[in-house]
Amino acid sequence: MDIFQNIVVYLILAAAIAYLVKTYFLPKKLFSSKKGKDSACGNDNCGCH
Amino acid sequence: MSKQINVALIGNPNTGKTSVFNELTGLKQKVGNYPGITVEKKEGICKLPRGVKAHILDLPGTYSLNTTSLDESVVVELLLNRNNKDFPDVAVVISDVENLKRNLLLFTQIKDLRIPTLLVINMADRMSRKGISMDIPLLEEKLDTKIALVSTRKGTGVEKIKELIADYKNLSSKPNIDTSIIAPDYFERLKKAFPNEDLYKLWLVITQDVNFMPIEKNMLKGFSSFDIKSKSELKKLQHKETVVRYQFINNILKEAYKVDLSAAKGFRAKLDKILTHKVFGYLIFFFILLTIFQAIYDWSSYPTDFIDNLMASAIEWIKNGLPAGVLTNLITEGILAGISGILVFVPQIAFLFLFISLLEETGYMSRVVFLMDRLMRPFGLSGKSVVPLISGTACAIPAVMATRTIENWKERLITILVTPFTTCSARLPVYLIIISLVIPEGRFLGLSYQALTLMLLYLIGFGAAIVSAMILNKILKIKSRSFFVMEMPTYKLPLLKNVVYTVLEKTKSFVYGAGKIILAISIILWFLGSNGISSNFKNAERIVKERIASKGLSDYNKRNIEESLNAYSVALNDSVLQKKYTIGIEAIKDSLEVRKLDLTNKAESQEVAGYKLEHSYIGYAGKAIEPIVRPLGYDWKIGIALITSFAAREVFVGTLATIYSVGSDEQETITSRMAAEVDPTGQRPLFNLASGISLLLFYAFAMQCMSTLAIVKRETNSWKWPIMQLVFMSAFAYIVALIAYQILK
Structure with a gap:
């Protein structure tokens, strides 16, 4: 049980780090979807705040 | 396969373009009763009758195609470039029923570009109240177009727009006016030089700072068959063009548009006189601000306490229900503790946006802009800077983007640099929790000390913005200032749908936007705090x-x-x-x-x-930075929270909530956890008056937001300005916080 909990904790930790790296350190263009979709920061639904 | 057509929604500011866009696409872009909300084009898809699909573009508002600012030039650049993938198959000009004459100027210009154009007359619900009557068939005939009479408030006429767009092939693309009559010889020479190009389009390229394929502005200079006129000559011709257009419009409206002035007289003028009065106007605004801050404290205390207690009970319940172990600890001490740090502020954020939305919807926000314009002129800023500064109370990111309406680059730059001083909603959680810990609960003239402190912090933020603007104005030396002409929108009863939507949307984006970051940071902090x-x-x-x-x-x-x-x-x-x-x-x-x-x-x-x-990982990291924050009255835990809140200010509370809950068996509310902390001397609470005020001032001035820095970089096209902004604001915040603590300790 302890091993299972440890594995899950490390997976969650890795996901959290990956999310922050993606949000703040990788260029947005890498994740923007196809043309036509305006994902510019500052839109009401930009998600930066 | 169904055909997809491009449709551009164009019109004067504050005519309801975005409301029409939302009705057509089913999307929910921000709308409001003041000009300049849309500064970028927005896109959506609309299904039309007969299987036609429309790609709808909502463009920033512009009064004419003679543009002066960045947001307006978005419209001209699109309309002049047939090679643009978004070039419209049909242009929908949205106009406001009360200002039809002024709106038709833009309509005739677009029509003269030979683009199939239809006219939407919005706000039709105001016609009877304002004594307006129109002969629509006559207007259609004279303007050579189709017209939809619409009320987005009442939701009427939208189906008619869809039908007319679907039927766009039957729309006339003939021009309304022969522009060449303003300078026949000049236009003749232009025609000879570019026989295959449309004359009016050429005229716009000459008079605007835009290029379009296949003709670039520089190419025009290479033709000797006509001379490029001087700027002042071109301006004179532009004025002449405007006069010719208004003559055409007046002739039409004389027959087809009637206003019964006796019916039109409303109480708007009287109300404006009071609300924009040079003494009463400010007093009323001050009173409204006080009411808002008082309400944030008084009305939201019950739901806030409820959420705080609910979260504490939920954490305890989950801890008791799940098997003991690291995963349970992560969930209860890390994730839930961090998330509760944001959820407890939902009522305050909702109340803040409720009031902002009401002020916008009624049209009062435009009167505030007018009042502030008067106040800001001595500090070297025009009223055009007021809209970004005021919208910065919600979030600095759209506020920085709103500076695109400012023509003068230096003035725009100054506004971009000072806007982050305005108190954004992300600072609210930090302010609220610190105020509740260090400011007593007493009252002065019925107003709580805590509400007054909160209002003072908002005023300090606004004051810092205008003083910095004054200093920057002296350094950067603006020679020509943007002129500020603002249309006062009519007063309207707030539309419940819009108010509820704004409150829900903004609160949701606060919880989800910040929540994701807080969740990730809480997980990492918990790990670093639970291991060593x-x-x-x-x-x-x-x-x-x-x-x-x-x-x-x-x-x-x-x-x-x-x-x-x-x-x-x-x-x-x-x-x-x-x-x-x-x-x-x-x-x-x-x-x-x-x-x-x-x-x-x-x-x-x-x-x-x-x-x-x-002695955990985070402890060592915190101890390493403690010497820097110690002189401000903070311990290493607050130091860690300052660093993590650089991602977004609201992360501060979530970080402390997580750090304080690591290893704790007691499930308490966030406020009680923070109140129980003692300073390193062990003699008094960590959050005392001196450290609390120091912390409040630090957050009032510091540039604690990575997203804002990114948007400043994008808008200034350089890292120089955001870096300067970061260094100056952080240094200033540190010095002010240091002085405050050293005096009060």
Whole structure:
């Protein structure tokens, strides 16, 4: 049980780090979807705040 | 396969383009009763009759195609470039029923570009109240177009727009006016030089700062068959063009548009006189601000306390329900503790946006802009800078983007640089929790000290923005200033749908936007706080127990236990005296002993948890930065929160909530956890008046937002300005916080 909990904790930790790296350190263009979709920061639904 | 056509929604500012866009696409872009909300084009898809699909573009508002600012040029650049993938198959000009004459100027210009154009007359619900009557068939005939009479407030006429767009092939693309009559010789030479190009389009390229394929502005200079006129000559011709257009429009409206002036006289003028009065106007605004801040405290305290207690109970319930282990600890001490740090502020954020939305919807926000314009001129800023500064109270990111309406680059740059001083909603959680910890609950003239402090912080932010603008204005030296012409929108009763939508949307984006970051940071912080490699960390329990055995508990804990026991003893004796219980002296002694043991055990486990945290990974990191934050009255835990909140300010509370809950067996509310913290001397609470004020001032001035820096970089096209902004604001915040703490400690 302890091993299972440890594995899950490390997976969650890795996901959290990956999310922050993606949000703040990788260029947005890498994740923007196809043309036509305006994902510019500052839109009401930009998600930066 | 169904055909997809491009449709551009164009019109003067504040005519309801985005409302029409939302009705057509089913999307929910921000709308409001003031000009300049849309500064970028927005896109959506609309299904039309007969299987036609429309790609709808909502463009920034512009009064004409003679543009002056960045947002307006978006429209001209699109309409002049047939090679643009978004070039419209049909242009939909949205106009407002009360200002049809002015709106038709833009309509005739677009029509003259030979683009199939239809006219939407919005706000039709105001016609009877304003005494307006129109002969639509006659207007259609004279303007050579199709017209849809619409009320987006009442939701009428939208189907008609869809039908007309679907039927766009039957729309005339003939021009309304022959522009060449303003300078026949000049236009003749232009025609000879570019026989295959449309004359009006050429004219716009010459008079605007835009290029379009296949003709670039520089190419025009290479043709000797006509001379490029001087700027002043071109301006004169532009004026002449405007006069010709208005003559055409007046002739049409004389027959087809009537206003019964006796019906049109409303109380708007009277209300404007009071609300924009040079004394009463400011007093009313001040009173409204006070009401808002008072309401944020008074009205939201019940739901806030409810959420805080609910989260504490939920954490306890989950902890008891799940099997003991690291995963349970992560969920309860890391994730839920961090998330509760944001959820408790939902009521305050909702109230803030409720008021902002009401002010926008009624049209009062435009009067505030007018008032502020008067106030800001002596500081070197025009009223065009006011809209970004005021919208910065929600979030600096759209506010920085809103500076695109400012033509003068230096003025725009100054506005971009000072806007982050305005108190954004992300600062609200930090302010609220610190104020509740360090400012007493008393009242002055019915207003709570806490609400007054909150209002003062908003005023400090706004003051810092205008003083910085004044300094930057002296350094950057703006020669020509943007002229500020603002249309006062009519007063409207707030539309419940829009208000509810704004409140829900903004609150949702606050919770989800910040929530995702807080969740990620809480997980990492919990891990760093629950693990360590040093022997001190591993043997924390033994070391602390040995220390307690030899030296006893910390002074703060000893005092706390003593005070708690005294209070308990008094309460117990009172109960006995009032004959609520009948127990003997021995029983009272036993009860006090049990209580003392309980409190001592609790203090012991707190000291073990504190010692472990201090020797965990995060403890070492915090201790490394402590010398920098110590002079401001903060301990290493606040230092960590300052660093993590650089991602977004609201992360501050979530970070502290997580750090304080690591290793804690007690499930308490965030406020009580923070209130229980003691400063490193062990003599007084960590969040005392001096450190609290220092912290409030630090957050009032510091540039704690990575997203804002990114948007400043994008808008200034350089890292130079955001870096300068970061360095200046952080240094200034540090110095002010340092001075405040050193004076008050």
